[in-house]
Amino acid sequence: MHEEKQQLRHEIARQKKLYSPEQLQDWSDQLMSLLEQTELFRQAHAVACYHALPGEVQTAAFLERWYRKKRLALPVVQGNDLLLLPYTGPDSVKKGAFGIIEPIVTPQSVSIEKEIDLIIVPGVAFDRRLNRMGRGRGFYDRLLSTLSVPKIGIGYSFQLRDQIPVEDFDKKMDLVITEREIIG
Numbered sequence: 001m002h003e004e005k006q007q008l009r010h011e012i013a014r015q016k017k018l019y020s021p022e023q024l025q026d027w028s029d030q031l032m033s034l035l036e037q038t039e040l041f042r043q044a045h046a047v048a049c050y051h052a053l054p055g056e057v058q059t060a061a062f063l064e065r066w067y068r069k070k071r072l073a074l075p076v077v078q079g080n081d082l083l084l085l086p087y088t089g090p091d092s093v094k095k096g097a098f099g100i101i102e103p104i105v106t107p108q109s110v111s112i113e114k115e116i117d118l119i120i121v122p123g124v125a126f127d128r129r130l131n132r133m134g135r136g137r138g139f140y141d142r143l144l145s146t147l148s149v150p151k152i153g154i155g156y157s158f159q160l161r162d163q164i165p166v167e168d169f170d171k172k173m174d175l176v177i178t179e180r181e182i183i184g
Helices: 002-016 021-036 039-043 060-066 139-144
Strands: 046-048 071-078 081-087 093-095 101-103 118-122 125-127 151-154 175-177
Touching: 002 125, 021 039, 021 060, 021 151, 021 175, 060 071, 071 101, 071 139, 081 101, 081 139, 118 139
Parallel strands: 046 071, 046 118, 118 151, 151 175
Antiparallel strands: 071 081, 093 101
């Protein structure tokens, strides 16, 4: 199973290199627009998202558009876990673990995990059965096991398969959104 997942991760990484950053940004914009139209997003008050790495679905414009209208949270890597802290604008973040932009942690920082009513989840690959495969470190699977809120997985259409290898600990999404469609 591990080898099968690694092979798929390498295949997706190769495919990402076929597209320019401009093309990926255009698809990101289309995808995030579809996300914003979902009932799950429209009804949510507190949304956990992520600040994208290069090659991932880009979320910066989405974060800027929504942080004054909804309570937004971004993950902070704390050991082997993710802590959800408020995103209150560009001045509230810095580059953290693994080069990921995350909220600045202060002694006053308080997780808003209990307020979250929707989480937007990145992934390396998704399938039409709403399964998600991440980077293999288990950060999101551990976080998702503590949240009982709707989960929306977002990825480009080339990251979507009919079926991907999954294990017991892999968490299913409630929706999967690409730039072309909403599954679920």
